[in-house]
Amino acid sequence: MSTNFYIQAQIPSVYQKWWLDFKTNKLALNALVIFITILLIAIFANIIAPFDPTTQFENAAHRPPFWYNNGDGRFLLGTDDLGRDLFSRLVYGARLSLSLASLVVIVSSIIGISFGAFLAFSASWVDTPIMKIMSFILSLPSLLLAIVIVAIIGPGLPNAIYAVMLVLIPHFLISTRSAIKLELKNEYTTAMCLDGANQFQLLFYAILPNILPSLVLQMVVAFSTAILEIAALGFLGLGAQAPYPEWGTILSESYDYLVFAPWSVAVPGLAIFFTILSINLVAEGLRDVMNIEKHR
Amino acid sequence: MAKSDVIRLSIKIKNSREVNSMPILELKNICKKYSLVTGLFSVNQLHANISINLSLNAGKTLAIVGESGSGKSTLAKQIIGIEKPTSGDVFLNGKKLDFDSSEHRKERFREIRMIFQNPYESINPQLRIGETLNHTLKINTRLSSLERRKKIEQTLLLVGLQKSHQYHYAHSFSGGQRQRIAIARAIILQPSIILADEPLSALDVSVQAQIINLLQSLQEKLGISIIFISHDLSVVEHIADDVMVMYQGSVVEEGKVSQIFDEPLHPYTQKLFASTPTYRNRFEHAIQTPVAKIKKVLNKPYCSYVDFCHYREDRCKTSSPEIVQTKQDYRIACFKYE
Amino acid sequence: MSLLHIENLNVSLKVQNNDLLILEQFSLRMAENERLGLVGESGSGKSTLALAIMGLLSSNMKLTADYMNLDGEDLMKMSVEDRRCYISTKASIIFQDPLASLNPCFKISQQVNEILSLHAIRGKKLKHQTSVELLDAVAIRHPENVLKMYPYQLSGGMNQRVAIAIAMIGNPKLLIADEPTTSLDVTIQSQILKLLFEQKRSSQTGIILITHDFPLLAESTDKIGVIYSGQMMEHASTKNILKHPHHPYSRALLDSIPRMGQRHNKGSRLYSLGGQIPSLENTPVGCRLGPRCNKAVKQCVKPPQLTSIENHGKVRCHSPLYKNKELSRS
Numbered sequence: 001m002s003t004n005f006y007i008q009a010q011i012p013s014v015y016q017k018w019w020l021d022f023k024t025n026k027l028a029l030n031a032l033v034i035f036i037t038i039l040l041i042a043i044f045a046n047i048i049a050p051f052d053p054t055t056q057f058e059n060a061a062h063r064p065p066f067w068y069n070n071g072d073g074r075f076l077l078g079t080d081d082l083g084r085d086l087f088s089r090l091v092y093g094a095r096l097s098l099s100l101a102s103l104v105v106i107v108s109s110i111i112g113i114s115f116g117a118f119l120a121f122s123a124s125w126v127d128t129p130i131m132k133i134m135s136f137i138l139s140l141p142s143l144l145l146a147i148v149i150v151a152i153i154g155p156g157l158p159n160a161i162y163a164v165m166l167v168l169i170p171h172f173l174i175s176t177r178s179a180i181k182l183e184l185k186n187e188y189t190t191a192m193c194l195d196g197a198n199q200f201q202l203l204f205y206a207i208l209p210n211i212l213p214s215l216v217l218q219m220v221v222a223f224s225t226a227i228l229e230i231a232a233l234g235f236l237g238l239g240a241q242a243p244y245p246e247w248g249t250i251l252s253e254s255y256d257y258l259v260f261a262p263w264s265v266a267v268p269g270l271a272i273f274f275t276i277l278s279i280n281l282v283a284e285g286l287r288d289v290m291n292i293e294k295h296r
Numbered sequence: 297m298a299k300s301d302v303i304r305l306s307i308k309i310k311n312s313r314e315v316n317s318m319p320i321l322e323l324k325n326i327c328k329k330y331s332l333v334t335g336l337f338s339v340n341q342l343h344a345n346i347s348i349n350l351s352l353n354a355g356k357t358l359a360i361v362g363e364s365g366s367g368k369s370t371l372a373k374q375i376i377g378i379e380k381p382t383s384g385d386v387f388l389n390g391k392k393l394d395f396d397s398s399e400h401r402k403e404r405f406r407e408i409r410m411i412f413q414n415p416y417e418s419i420n421p422q423l424r425i426g427e428t429l430n431h432t433l434k435i436n437t438r439l440s441s442l443e444r445r446k447k448i449e450q451t452l453l454l455v456g457l458q459k460s461h462q463y464h465y466a467h468s469f470s471g472g473q474r475q476r477i478a479i480a481r482a483i484i485l486q487p488s489i490i491l492a493d494e495p496l497s498a499l500d501v502s503v504q505a506q507i508i509n510l511l512q513s514l515q516e517k518l519g520i521s522i523i524f525i526s527h528d529l530s531v532v533e534h535i536a537d538d539v540m541v542m543y544q545g546s547v548v549e550e551g552k553v554s555q556i557f558d559e560p561l562h563p564y565t566q567k568l569f570a571s572t573p574t575y576r577n578r579f580e581h582a583i584q585t586p587v588a589k590i591k592k593v594l595n596k597p598y599c600s601y602v603d604f605c606h607y608r609e610d611r612c613k614t615s616s617p618e619i620v621q622t623k624q625d626y627r628i629a630c631f632k633y634e
Numbered sequence: 635m636s637l638l639h640i641e642n643l644n645v646s647l648k649v650q651n652n653d654l655l656i657l658e659q660f661s662l663r664m665a666e667n668e669r670l671g672l673v674g675e676s677g678s679g680k681s682t683l684a685l686a687i688m689g690l691l692s693s694n695m696k697l698t699a700d701y702m703n704l705d706g707e708d709l710m711k712m713s714v715e716d717r718r719c720y721i722s723t724k725a726s727i728i729f730q731d732p733l734a735s736l737n738p739c740f741k742i743s744q745q746v747n748e749i750l751s752l753h754a755i756r757g758k759k760l761k762h763q764t765s766v767e768l769l770d771a772v773a774i775r776h777p778e779n780v781l782k783m784y785p786y787q788l789s790g791g792m793n794q795r796v797a798i799a800i801a802m803i804g805n806p807k808l809l810i811a812d813e814p815t816t817s818l819d820v821t822i823q824s825q826i827l828k829l830l831f832e833q834k835r836s837s838q839t840g841i842i843l844i845t846h847d848f849p850l851l852a853e854s855t856d857k858i859g860v861i862y863s864g865q866m867m868e869h870a871s872t873k874n875i876l877k878h879p880h881h882p883y884s885r886a887l888l889d890s891i892p893r894m895g896q897r898h899n900k901g902s903r904l905y906s907l908g909g910q911i912p913s914l915e916n917t918p919v920g921c922r923l924g925p926r927c928n929k930a931v932k933q934c935v936k937p938p939q940l941t942s943i944e945n946h947g948k949v950r951c952h953s954p955l956y957k958n959k960e961l962s963r964s
Contacts, residue, residue: 011424011464014422186417188419190412191410191412191419194376194377194378194410195405195431195435196405197431205423205431206423
């Protein structure tokens, strides 16, 4: 029994191997650290933020960050036009952005992957028309499509979420269907069919382990896309409305005061930038790591 | 006594019963046609298999020899149950197998197991070897987790691998070892028949010898019958009891290995021998100057080998020879020998 | 004068800060018009050797040699461009997969014409005439029709013939065929080989035939070289190697081929060499065959050198065999 443990520990599983390879990529590793920091800030927002995001402080409007001459030490990153602490708003905004993006990705991936798997296995006539529709949707820029959808169903945070979800589903559907169809052509899938596996057994035992890398990668990329699109919709006034501390919304509110309160635009912009950059670098690292596996 | 001994004994009893009675696998009049759409309104019929009759006895090895286009892969797919024959029947242990019945399918997948040609593509690269074998057992048996583990280890030892190999992934193994894994996957369900589709083509010469030896020793130990598809005549001579030569979808000659190798009669078989360096000298004449192609009469049958045959007569251009039994355990499809 | 003379060729591959030796201390001498067969299993480095001679190694591989002489000129003394120019006039190569070596997007005529232009044959009419002659020489019936086709419309055997025709443009002095028939049917195999060696007879070309199939070489070659794990293990005339293989590996290769007449007997086994080819990262100390060799002696921990044996050829072994070995010829 003990020998078995030892041997199992010696030969890393596919996922352990990915982590070991990932660690060697310094850039991706640092990006992951940054992202985890942002995640922790979002999770512990109520402990980290000194103030409530909606509290307005009298006589404290447009205060610059604390390192400026006329900065106020209470407000680390300054205040906005209504005297609200920017730092607290950003911290709560992180929580909002990340949680909304997670929700969007989880729901759209579940729907997209399930439908994609269903289409891949079924040989029915619906396959062709659905694929044509999906290809058409994919050919449009996703942000534009989200804007159009929100313009149709009306602005507001819930509608923005629905729009982004709808826009992301085709990506998951098409890539899942293609990946599964490709796997079905492989000889080892045929071998498993010859073992007597039914479709579910085939999917979970043979196919899923092979398509998991690309699915996971897609979910990570979708996560970053979702954050960006929610922020963009917020900026355009079509997504989260005031007083929600959503980053895009904060950006649009501060935009009017760009000239004499530049920090109120720079800081939320940088928050969005670093979040998305770190996620994308992690995705790049994942792509390298999982492709190495594929070459074997 | 140990469970494995019980199993082995029951196989021996099963085989001894079969020796005097029916063959373990029989194919009667198997035909397979594919329809190819060649134009807006025209459809071509591709006759992949024409009226194949096959019988395999327990514990014996049948070799199917043919080149690309001979229909041997299509025949293999019909035996194994991936394709449904256009007409004809498959009998396993005397029982007719219904392609659409899921019960028959399960039995077929358990009793007839396949080894693929390419060892680099037939094993799932994302699963450990033990997991692959475990899935096979989970789908087909009701063994407990511990029993499955024992069976996996036992099978790995049987094919010349080690117990610890179950934790490795496919990429750590060489071609020969991967083919052993494929053999392990085939025998783990204790089938009566193994269908090996060119299992040696992708392997090096010295490794081929190892795998041939392994197959033979497994056949002796477990009493398995083997259908061996190959184009390598020297391997066929070594391993087969009976030989079936296929050309363009039908069987042109079949018989015991001694008969076919001592005195191949069909012109195509002779050409195969002439093309192999080891056997060349006796059949030099069969591959000399190519003969001119014949203009075919529309809608009239003709012998499929007529374009290359040195012995062709007029009747070869207007009708197709049936396969007939001219001797004990020997059949040939050629007008010259009818 | 020898056509090809290689002395101490080393080809290494750089992988993650390691230098893996694919070919080590490789030496070869080939006369003009000679038919040389190189046999080795996968991983032996024989394809790398073909690419090294042709100057087609990828950029992450490093080549060093004491001497690499092709038809009198030392390739190591030339610049990369000059080397490529020189090799293109003197040598040609045919690969295993004919569909991969012909461009699927162009007709056969366009591909042949491209090479003809490179060999200074110009003019539409002249090119067409030469193309037809070339295809005729490789026994293609109706060459005009074939010229108008794309590679996917032709069978594997036809494509390989076209590849041979293209390779023979410019009358190279050396033709390297890297497993030219492995992916073809058996009956086509013999036709293609016959064609290859007929080419040689009519145009004074030396041929190197690389394969893993020993019996193939028995009939067509003058000399055979046995390669194992990046080194030349034995190099002698065909007759000698087949009758008395001096190296244990050559002997093992010949033994593991099923012999004609050895019918299916219950219990009869083929001779097989246990173990497998050492991976590039873990080459054994001393003789590469050491761990698998049943004739290994204590000396074998020291790497053996290629030594000449009189009336035979060269062998790299501390204790070569001297027994009579008959390969049963039909």
